[in-house]
Amino acid sequence: MKTNNPHLPQGTRDSRKHTPKADMRGLYQRAIKESFIKLNPTIAVRNPVMFIVWVGTLVTFLVTLDPNLFGNIQADSNQQRLLNGLITLILFFTVLFANFAEAVAEGRGKAQADTLRATRSDTIAKKILPDGSIQKVNSTELRRGDLVQVIANDMIPADGEVVKGIGSVDESAITGESAPVLKQPGTDIASSVTGGTRLLSDELAIRITADPGQGFIDRMISLVEGAERTKTPNEIALTVLLAVLTQVFLIVVATMPPFVGYIANFISVVFGVEAANSLRAGASIAILISLLVALIPTTIGGLLSAIGIAGMDRVARFNVIATSGRAVEACGDINTLVLDKTGTITLGNRMADEFIPVNSYTVADVARIARAASVFDETPEGRSIVQLAEKYKVDLDFDIHQAEGVEFSARTRMSGTNLTNGQQVRKGAVDAIKGFVRSRGGVAAADVDVAYEKVSRLGGTPLAVCQDEQIYGVVYLKDIVKPGLRERFDQLRRMGVKTIMLTGDNRITAGVIAQEAGVDDFIAEATPEDKISVIRSEQSQGKLVAMTGDGTNDAPALAQANVGLAMNSGTQAAKEAANMVDLDSDPTKLIDLVTIGKQLLITRGALTTFSIANDIAKYFAIIPTIFAAAGIGSLNIMGLKSAQSAIISALIYNAAIIPVLIPLALKGLKFRPLKADQLLRRNILIYGLGGIIAPFIAIKFIDVILPLS
Numbered sequence: 001m002k003t004n005n006p007h008l009p010q011g012t013r014d015s016r017k018h019t020p021k022a023d024m025r026g027l028y029q030r031a032i033k034e035s036f037i038k039l040n041p042t043i044a045v046r047n048p049v050m051f052i053v054w055v056g057t058l059v060t061f062l063v064t065l066d067p068n069l070f071g072n073i074q075a076d077s078n079q080q081r082l083l084n085g086l087i088t089l090i091l092f093f094t095v096l097f098a099n100f101a102e103a104v105a106e107g108r109g110k111a112q113a114d115t116l117r118a119t120r121s122d123t124i125a126k127k128i129l130p131d132g133s134i135q136k137v138n139s140t141e142l143r144r145g146d147l148v149q150v151i152a153n154d155m156i157p158a159d160g161e162v163v164k165g166i167g168s169v170d171e172s173a174i175t176g177e178s179a180p181v182l183k184q185p186g187t188d189i190a191s192s193v194t195g196g197t198r199l200l201s202d203e204l205a206i207r208i209t210a211d212p213g214q215g216f217i218d219r220m221i222s223l224v225e226g227a228e229r230t231k232t233p234n235e236i237a238l239t240v241l242l243a244v245l246t247q248v249f250l251i252v253v254a255t256m257p258p259f260v261g262y263i264a265n266f267i268s269v270v271f272g273v274e275a276a277n278s279l280r281a282g283a284s285i286a287i288l289i290s291l292l293v294a295l296i297p298t299t300i301g302g303l304l305s306a307i308g309i310a311g312m313d314r315v316a317r318f319n320v321i322a323t324s325g326r327a328v329e330a331c332g333d334i335n336t337l338v339l340d341k342t343g344t345i346t347l348g349n350r351m352a353d354e355f356i357p358v359n360s361y362t363v364a365d366v367a368r369i370a371r372a373a374s375v376f377d378e379t380p381e382g383r384s385i386v387q388l389a390e391k392y393k394v395d396l397d398f399d400i401h402q403a404e405g406v407e408f409s410a411r412t413r414m415s416g417t418n419l420t421n422g423q424q425v426r427k428g429a430v431d432a433i434k435g436f437v438r439s440r441g442g443v444a445a446a447d448v449d450v451a452y453e454k455v456s457r458l459g460g461t462p463l464a465v466c467q468d469e470q471i472y473g474v475v476y477l478k479d480i481v482k483p484g485l486r487e488r489f490d491q492l493r494r495m496g497v498k499t500i501m502l503t504g505d506n507r508i509t510a511g512v513i514a515q516e517a518g519v520d521d522f523i524a525e526a527t528p529e530d531k532i533s534v535i536r537s538e539q540s541q542g543k544l545v546a547m548t549g550d551g552t553n554d555a556p557a558l559a560q561a562n563v564g565l566a567m568n569s570g571t572q573a574a575k576e577a578a579n580m581v582d583l584d585s586d587p588t589k590l591i592d593l594v595t596i597g598k599q600l601l602i603t604r605g606a607l608t609t610f611s612i613a614n615d616i617a618k619y620f621a622i623i624p625t626i627f628a629a630a631g632i633g634s635l636n637i638m639g640l641k642s643a644q645s646a647i648i649s650a651l652i653y654n655a656a657i658i659p660v661l662i663p664l665a666l667k668g669l670k671f672r673p674l675k676a677d678q679l680l681r682r683n684i685l686i687y688g689l690g691g692i693i694a695p696f697i698a699i700k701f702i703d704v705i706l707p708l709s
């Protein structure tokens with residue numbers, strides 16, 4: 001549990017504050033260098049569209065050296081050389097610009113990885129040997145299962161679990177949160193520590209849970225660096241589509257020479273030999289390659305991976321670590337959001353507030369039994385009960401060493417103590433305790449239900465306390481709904497996302513909290529199995545489900561969900577099962593993640609539309625001018641100066657549009673909370689129409705200012 005003020009609405013925290021402020025100049029310099037490194041054919045081949053352009057560049061370079069390399073084109077070879085050289089240069093820059101887009105997107109993650117790496121300097125660890133003696137070893141020699149001693153001001157050498165001691169830890173290296181966090185054994189949430197964080201006070205014994213290089217910070221580094229970035233299924237599908245389109249155009253352009261040859265023969269009869277020759281020159285190899293490059297979807301081909309990387313990067317800047325781009329994308333398609341109640345919708349520091357006696361018992365009786373049932377309970381609920389009971393000065397009437405704790409479990413929804421004299425004290429969900437006393441021949445008095453309803457209607461959690469077959473009363477565990485949730489759920493509803501609250505708590509409490517928070521639906525008295533089956537049933541209706549949670553009992557559901565967001569303050573099990581971890585432990589951040597995911601999808605969709613629409617305009621700029629050169633001027637509907645000027649203008653536009661769109665690809669389109677089909681319609685209109693019109697204007701403009709005849 002964090003020791004800072006828990007009443008601060010978490011959603012209002014500035015979650016980007018510790019993002020390393022990237023040195024922009026250094027970033028661009030590194031990206032320029034990377035752009036050249038990415039020319040390496042083994043790297044370049046991963047992007048089929050741009051690889052075609054790269055091969056085309058090499059061919060046009062060859063025909064710059066010798067214009068007649070692929071057969072005599074019967075034209076002024078100096079002029080051809082100049083034209084081919086110009087085409088080579090523009091194509092080369094097209095490839096570089098695409099590489100640059102990817103490198104800039106990657107660069108931001110690399111800068112972040114560097115700052116993380118700085119926190120992970122090797123430390124000397126104090127390993128506790130089986131005989132209890134201390135051996136100093138390098139932290140890289142620690143293995144899972146080793147025991148280490150950490151004293152105030154020491155760096156925690158690796159990920160682990162506190163097994164002894166209590167102390168406060170500075171976790172700002174990973175969370176950016178300067179308030180120290182209390183660590184102690186027992187509750188799995190508070191006992192997990194991360195390598196690279198620093199112990200501020202006291203002394204801890206820690207059992208190491210990660211082998212070298214497998215720790216949380218190591219994983220974060222490789223994630224933000226993009227080393228583990230694999231293409232998402234959507235991205236692969238789009239890459240395949242673009243490759244197919246490219247192939248189609250490749251075939252179209254390759255069949256042009258015989259076609260042009262045929263027309264040239266016809267033209268030479270009608271218009272004379274000169275016209276036929278200029279048509280043949282117009283269809284030279286360099287021109288055909290230019291035509292091909294202009295027609296294939298280079299804009300989206302060049303920006304596609306940058307869009308994906310930028311999506312993961314944006315998530316990272318929200319202090320969320322995504323294990324895959326697929327998880328980020330899935331966020332954009334989420335139909336249903338499943339949330340835990342305690343700690344997710346409510347502040348979660350459930351504190352005992354009141355003891356309500358039933359039958360003829362007194363408050364002090366309830367306090368005594370509740371305390372007896374909580375001496376071994378390390379959960380915040382259990383501790384707060386002991387604290388409240390101490391106010392009534394009730395003492396334990398048994399020797400704690402003669403008793404045995406019964407741990408709370410989400411399945412039994414009870415916890416308590418077994419005494420050596422055979423007595424059993426329990427506390428837990430009211431129906432669970434009723435079942436417990438009934439199985440011992442007891443009956444639940446009517447006033448148990450009165451107390452239960454009273455607490456539940458306040459949105460609190462009622463815990464019944466009993467000894468053997470006797471119920472003594474009800475503990476009121478108070479919890480508060482986080483402020484500002486209603487607006488966020490309203491926002492999600494507008495995006496078409498349904499919210500379901502899942503809780504182990506009773507129906508009345510769940511209903512009150514659900515109503516107050518403004519979720520669409522809720523499920524009460526849920527066991528861990530119920531949590532999975534709710535997710536599965538949504539998924540079987542073809543819905544994509546996101547889930548947030550922090551407990552070990554949430555881990556299976558986090559794994560089942562399409563997007564599982566674990567709280568960094570949560571248990572190791574939850575973090576391992578999830579595909580995203582929120583370093584700020586703010587569950588409402590899923591709303592931001594949905595926005596980022598949707599933004600990623602619409603940005604990619606919009607730029608794909610734009611790219612393909614662009615190609616239509618380029619087609620009209622180039623094809624007619626080739627024929628116009630042969631005197632068929634009526635085809636030159638754009639009124640471009642000449643075939644050469646048309647081709648060069650179209651190619652310049654084709655190259656320049658990539659860097660022009662880099663900021664949009666990285667930043668993402670402005671997002672409006674609309675339903676998916678509304679967004680799609682809107683974008684097809686803007687980017688489809690815009691994509692057709694923009695190049696006509698730009699190419700015409702370039703044609704006018706170009707000093708070509």
Ligand SMILES: Nc1ncnc2c1ncn2[C@@H]1O[C@H](COP(=O)(O)OP(=O)(O)OP(=O)(O)O)[C@@H](O)[C@H]1O
Nearest residue numbers: 340341342408410413414415427428429503504505
């Ligand atoms: N320490 C405890 N001892 C006994 N009973 C408890 C304890 N903590 C919780 N309970 C009871 O068990 C129920 C389920 O608790 P749990 O924390 O597992 O809920 P959950 O399924 O995680 O849902 P949520 O966290 O949203 O409330 C609680 O509603 C409460 O009635």
Ligand SMILES: [K+]
Nearest residue numbers: 293294296298
């Ligand atoms: K193109």
Ligand SMILES: [Mg+2]
Nearest residue numbers: 340341342551
């Ligand atoms: Mg819970």
